[in-house]
Amino acid sequence: MKTIMSGNEAIARGAWEGGMEFASAYPGTPSTEILENIANYKDVYSEWAPNEKVGAEAAIGASIAGVRSLCAMKHVGLNVAADPLYTFCYTGVTGGMVFCVADDPGQHSSQNEQDNRNTAESARALMLEPSDSQECKDFMKLAFELSERFDTPIIMHLTTRVCHSKGLVELGERVSKPIVPYEPKIAKYVTVPANAKVLRAKLEDRIKIMREYSETCEINKPEYNDKKVGVITSGISYQYSKEVFGEDASYLKLGMSWPFPDALVKEFAEKVEKIYVIEEMDPYIERHCKLLGIDVIGKQVIPSFDELNTDIVRNAIFGGTDKPRKINEDAVVRPPTLCAGCPHRGFFYALSKRKNIMINGDIGCYTLGAAPPLSALHTCICMGGSLSMAHGASIAMKRANTETKVVGVLGDSTFFHTGVESLIGAVYNQGSSVSIILDNRITGMTGHQQNPGSGYTLMGKETTEVDIPALCMAIGVKEENIYTVNPNHLDEVNKALDEALAKDEPTVLITKWPCALKKFTEEDKANFDLSPKKCIIDQDKCKKCKSCVGVGCPAIYNSGDKITINQDSCLGCGVCMQVCPFDAIEEVK
């Protein structure tokens, strides 16, 4: 039976069919739905990890204990999980183990564009590259077998278009894989230098065997048509290539791209006349071809950044220019924005009015605090980085003898991800930055995943919530230096900011209000006044000063001659009401 599935759904299905027992991940676009879908298979265990490194380590532990396991992450998550990956490639596995890694060419939802095929090669992990949903499922099932056969973790290299495109998938049965009984293997798994040096040498032997497989396996078969043109490609680029060349070219599609199938590529190169390498981002295949002395046309015509599509490939190969525009007028940009009723808005509004301040931001919905009119975020580098960057910057400001105060801002999930360590660094080293945690009771941007502060697990079980103020105290922040405020109440936010910024020691400010889009729990309903409210503008009192427009709420419309609040989208957070100097905005129930 065929059913339509996204790449992420198919990865989940393939893992289940492949006898996987344990899955762990930290959510990140475009990988998030892998674990969300695995959680639908109730006969296997799945969980959210606080970060990608923890998720990878948990899956490694499960593998060593004898079960098939996986971890999943977006591309930058592999940077966090790189430490266990590199060494686990030395030790190898007991139960098959797969790192599902989703790159984001074109940066649809990411702070950078990195090609993790390089990481797979650098870590020496066997790499598979599915090009559609059917292959996601099939390769995933195969991955566990290969992992055990070659004693290696697998990198399942995915990209946004593979993860988020849907195609038809033929389903199969779940394989029954007996769990390997545990026995300690100290020489294999304790990587003290004496053991690790032996493992390093053994890894080279394994690479040889894996390369032989790569040169002969079913997923690396040439597809000969017209031999005047040969295309070497992998992943989604194969689909674009087929669309552009059709039957007028021969193809070598690499389903397994590390170890690189040297002999197979040489053989293909001898049989075709002109060779194109079609790949997104870095010249990974091209570099290998050139090392083999094969003359290929790759990045000299194919763009080396942003995602490809059929159009781009066709124009790159056959020339051609963009068609003329049908209408010479641009649509007004529609940037993503903090939602109406978002609890981050009030906080960022208050912060935006501060002078002489450096605001370090982080990865999440609140990065949108950088957008006008708020413009209240000055940096964003990586997950969990805001608090440590704020600490370093505050020391730098002191050394420069400036009065500039420094804050770091992150969300609850990002705090648990790697922000906790950043706070430890700031407190232990007696810094004076203000660490601000925007606790909206859920992981927002990726679509409401549970986290250690939300009270539920991925599988829906109630669990212990991390008590953020108590954790901060345990780290060493004085109780009187921890402020918890309602971010919708500007006076409360301003009072706490005044006090925290005046102190020359570590302070923590926690804003606590649930995400406006969240499906509220009973606990949320008990702890917060979430009764339905709206704000309306009394047009008789409104002087059109536009103070309310300055909060950047998508429910407020300044048409030029009138300012109104859209009653369908307003949630009555009341921030606009507090900034109106003429009391022209009122709350209605």
Next chain:
Amino acid sequence: MSEVKNILLVGVGGQGTILASKILTNGLIEAGYDVKMSEIHGMSQRGGNVSTQVRFGEKVYSPIVGKGEADVIVAFEKMEALRWIDYLKDDGIMVINDFEIPSVPILMGKAQYPEDILGKLSKVAKTVVLKAGEIASDLGNPKAMNVVLLGALVKAINVPDVDWHKAIRDNVKKGFEDLNIEAFDAGFNA
């Protein structure tokens, strides 16, 4: 059925393009077509513009549509029709919901909502214009706007061998089947 057809559903996050494209793809699959569909998740959903691409035929490779390649575009919001017009084939059909959602620069009074979009578009493309929100409200549920637009889209695609009512029954929330079928028919006949 050998030729691959390209459909784009464009709008603003939260307008229900995902459900409409789900019904569309399931209907096409039941009729035996190979189908690929692509959507973008993540940050772009926070009030940004969203697009879903659907391609169907005997055998489909790429899940995404290039400029000038769409047979039919359905714009759930008027300005989005303007944004995507260059993706339409010269003889393609643009189905437009006569409905405005101002974006942040417009809300703030920093930019103007483009004037006479319908007039401009009708000069360069075959357009079908409907007020899907009002049609859905008249049927008793403004949220069925997306299925009204699906009806108009399906008429423009012209694939008679699909049982659309079944596709709707199979994919909408239980208890809302009849309302959605009415909405679909209203869009189809608009």
